[in-house]
Structures are given as structure tokens and as C-alpha cells.
Amino acid sequence: MRILLFTGKGGVGKTTIAAATAARLARDGRKTLVVSTDAAHSLADALDTRLRPDPSEVDSNLFASHVDSRELVDRSWPRLREQARGVLAGLGIDELDAEELTVLPGVDELLALGEVARLAAAGTWDVVIVDCGPTAETLRLLALPEAIARYVDRLFGKRVLREALRTLADHLTELRRVLTDPDVTSVRLVFTPERVVVAETRRTLTALALRGIQVDELIANRLAPKARRWGGPAGAWLRTRRGEQDVVLGQLESSVTAPVRVLEHRAAEPVGSAALLELADELYAEWGPLDGPGGERVPLLDVQRTGDGYLLRIALPLPDDSALNLARVGDELAITVDGLRRLIALPAALRRYEVVDAEASQAGLVLRLRPEVTA
Template sequence: MLLFTGKGGVGKTTLAAATAARLAVGGHKVFVVSADPAHSLGDVFGVPVSADPSEVDTCLYAAHVDARGLADRSWQAIRREIRGFLPGLSDVDAAELTVLPGVDELLALTEVARLAADGPWEVVVVDCGPTAETLRLLALPEAIGGYLERLSVGRHLADRVGALRDVLVDPARTSVRLVLTPERIVVAETRRTLAALALRGVRVDSLVVNRLVPKAGRWRGPAASWLRVRRAEQEAVLSELDASMTLPLRRVEHRAAEPVGVRSLLGLADELYGETDPLEGAGPYATPLLSVRSAPGGYELTVTLPLTDESTVELARVGDELSVTVDGVRRLVALPVLLRRHEVTDATTGPDGLVVRFEAGGSPA
């Protein structure tokens, strides 16, 4: 499962569709599904796309998920399920329990997972919403799973949510491709997104840089001068990004004509992937979030996060867990058993991420 996301307007839907088209031509049975409320997947392919998978080309199927419509159709079934677990509830009480935070988005994500599991697909390409919405969406299985358990709504619902999270954080099954344009504001958001996804345990396999202005070559005149200046600015931004990242950067130049239809999308995919397989780099390897090593007087726990000098990091010990907050995104991380009887004495950030020092009998931090 490949998830494409990025700041609104960077072209993630087009690049997701181009990737799916290239994979289908390569012989894979591919399903591309949009969880973006904008529903522009049909516009990109130039054919109608509905909530049910439909064939848009050989081996290539597409659909979009209507979260609000799905919620409207699901309310009664959800209420019946809740009342089955808690038969003493009135209809009003059961209705109130379905108004969980983010339930529309959760239903959209579970529908994507259902469509992916029910079909004969080898690859599922997901056109996600803008990054802020996607991060909220990816956090929901963890957040709502605990919420359901605390409310005693029932183990069944919580198990479904837990299974969804297992898919999202499994690097053998799922990875994210972040789409960006070569602008400092967009790159800054991309850096924050990388840290937030790492904190969630979701793997990013590459960055896709879209809409590089063409090189002016030997052209002359004001337009050529503008192209050279703009391209130089973009290259400077990308050089800084590349120097601070170990992820591959794929590049796509801005096109004069908007790519619409499978043929145009395949041309875009040729520029994006060249002779390589679009699945290259989407394999199971992923750096573990936590690693422990011995240190004088105790241990060091490394929380592997792509932090920058501008990252805002907050850390707190909560029983046998660490509360880690990076740029407003918070996660409770269970401590390895080895460290639970030790105290946090120091924490620093660096190129490897967040390094937390533990010592026996130290002062709580």
C-alpha cells in the first residue's frame, strides 16, 4: 500500500495516479483510491470514478471514498452494534456514543482498508488528503482504539481499529510518499510531517518534488532570465533538503499542459521513475523508532526522528511511558522493560533524533 500525501495543491493526486498507471502497465493489478475530500481522481484519469472500484485501464482500477456519505449510511449499523454490546442503552445513548471524535475520517480509512482487502489487487495506491488531515487520520486508530476501550463500547470495534493501525505501521505492507514543491514554506511543512509520521511509526520511503521550472538552456530574453533565477532558487532549496535527508528525492518538472488521461500520466511516470520500478524502496526495511545502548552509569534510549534546528520537542515521563511531543504532535511511547526501573536524567536532540539518558537512582526529569 502506497500512501501519497502533501500540502494542498502540490499535485499528489496526479502523481498517485501516474504511479498507479505505471505499475499497471508493468503487469501489476493496481487499485488507486482517493481518500481526499476533493475527489479529483476522476478528473485526472478523465473518466468517471465512483465509490465502487471500476476499471479505468488494463489492470488499473479506481474509486474514491465519500467519508460523509459513508458515515450517513453507517450510523444505524454502528448504533445496532453498540447496543448489541450494551443492551441497556436507549436509542439516544447509543446515538451519542457514535459521535466519536474523527469518526468520519476513521470510517474513510477503514473503507480504504476494506476495499484494499476485498479485491485481487497486488498494489493499492492511496491518494490521501492534505498533510494536516492525513496526520490526523493516521493518528485516529491509536487515539480512537483507546477511547473505545475506555468507554467499554466493546472489544470488537477496538480490535477492528487495532487491525487497521497494524496495517499502517507495518513497513512490509505500507509506506508513504510525500509530495512537495521546491519552496521553503512547503519544505518546512514536509520536515514537520516527516517527524510526525516517524513518531506515529509510519514509514516514508521517498520524497517527490513536483513542479520544478524547466531549465532555460540557451534561451535569451526576460522569460529565460526569470526561469534561470527561479530554477536556481528551487535548486538551492532542494540542495539544503537533500543534504539533511537520507530519503531519495524524485523530481518532476512543471508541464505546460496538465496531464489528464492514462497516456499523459504514463509520460509523467516516465519522468518520475525513469527505468526504475515504482515499488523500488517500498520494501520492508525501516529504522526502528526506539533503540537502546549501554552508556557509562546507565543507558541511552534513541527515539529515531528526523529533527531539525527548528523542531520543538517536549518530553515527559509518565509511569512506564515517555510522552514525546514534536511540533505539536504527541505520542506516548512504551519504555523497554530494561529501562522502566531507571530514571530519566538528561535528553538531547541531534542528527540521530532524540537521545534520552537513563540512570539507576537518578533524579526524575
């Protein structure tokens, strides 16, 4: 089974492209589930049908559902909160403090991600397509399993918490495993070729790389149609606009390893299976939704011996204007890029070494390490 996550800045057309991809895969004979975690409920509009939390058949081989995060919270959180309150009370935390501590930020996103995983596992799907929310929401969603798992790991040492947290820890571990397995899950970033949007796309590539999540394709949507034979002001405007977009697109393509698909702007909004399939046939004319070259699979960490030390390469795309900070935290390396932080466990061979030099480029970071000097 493959899981494809579609995201992008709000308004770039990610829902339409996710729906079109699902329709194309279903027509090709693959049993496909397309599920939305976006609170905007746009997937139902694109498919021109009503959707429920449980998958319903939209067309042959095509099923769809909409995850209602608020409904999940209302149904599941009271029980989980009571369990958490019991655990906290066992640690000597009084009733009022326990109530405050169990108001967990991000619980709705975590439950939504868990519901996607449940739906994926519950059916015999060939492909699960997830229409995620806008980029910022998606990054927060994808960061939750690792972030919360770290807190759970720290609490696991307390005997009173072990049984209460074991199920949650196992669930988070499985979510993390699925999200970071490039043979199962990949992200497709949808963007419009404008400088501001492309800048956000580059930052998103960095943020996803920090999480160990692969982006296998970028999709440039709403390019101005080519108007070589058009005269008059309209033709001149279209040629100017397309020229600007081509420049921005060329700059992006030269700085990323993932392939870029392009899709021209359409006069009418694609709604319903027929219109979505027409769009998909244009988008996937060169190679199919699952048949493309895919992004270059580069391991996050690569270690090379050199003289009396090591070179540690971190495959982290860094735009020129990135704010980067590195710090050593015990046996981990803390990397902060534009306010996003991740702790990366150093390979065992490097834990007695210190960073003496670092270089950053669009390809990532190269750290030079040498043995620690002891007094």
C-alpha cells in the first residue's frame, strides 16, 4: 500500500489535485481511498458528493471520507483525559492541576492522524491519498508523533505510568514508522509559481526533511497558458505572466532533487469525476501517479571517515536565507532551522567527537568532527 500526502499553501489547488490523482488511480484499476483532514471540507466539493467520516464509494475503485477532528475529540478525548487524570493523580498531582495538565494542545490533530492510519489499515487499499490542511497545519500534524513520543519515553521510567502509556507509545511509534518509510509514505507539495509561494515551498521541504519525511514530487499548478499566437493586450499579458512564472519555476527546479510536474490554469473549476480525470490526464501525461522517477532517496545522515575524524553529512535542503542554529545536547545534535527544531541522535561512533567546523548549502549540512580534547 502507498500513502500519498498532498499539502501546500492555502488556495493553491491541493484538494483538486489530490482528488484528481485519486480518480486517475481508481480508473487505472487501483482500489483507492482519498481522505481529507482539512477542516475546509473542500474534498466533497471537488468530488461533487457528500462525504462521511467512514469511507463511502464514489466511483468504481474510488472511496472517500472526511475526518472530522472535532467529532473525534468529542468522542475520544473525554475517555483519554480521564485516564490521564488518573495517572497524574497517582503521581501526587491534585485534582485541579491534573485537569489543567490534560488539556493537551494538538490533540485534535493527533487524533485525526490516528484516524487516517486506522482507515488505511482497515481496508484493502492499494493507495491512500490524504488531502491535508494548509502547509503550516500539516507540518504541525506530522511533527506530533515524534514530539509527543519523546515526552512519553521520558515518562516511561516512572512505574506508575508504564501501563497507561504503553498503548499510546506503541501507537506513536507505529505512526512515526509509517510516516518516515519512503516505500510507504511520501508527500507531494502543490504550489503556484510565485516567489512568495515558492519561498514557503522551500521552507516546507526543509521542515519535512527535518522530520525524515520524503517529498517525492512537487506540483506547479495554475501556470498561465502559453499564448504565442495571441495578439493584443490579453496575449501580451499572458506571455509576460508565463515568462515570470517560468523564471520562478526554473529557479526552484535548479535547487531541488524532487521532480516537478506542471499544470496550466483552467478556465473552469474541475468538479466531479469526469472533469477531475481530464485534469489528471494532463497532469500525468508524461508518467503515471505512481510511475514517476520519484525524489532522490538520500539518507538523512551519512558518515564518512577522514583522517583522525569524521564528516557527517545531513541531507537538509537549506534556502539561502535560512536561520540555522546547531547545538550539542548530550548524545544528540539539536538542529534549528527558521524556528523549527529537531534532535537527531548521533551515531554511536561519533559520540566521543566534537564538531569543529560546519558548512551549509542547498544540498544540506556538512559537519567536521574530531576527537574531544580532554584535559
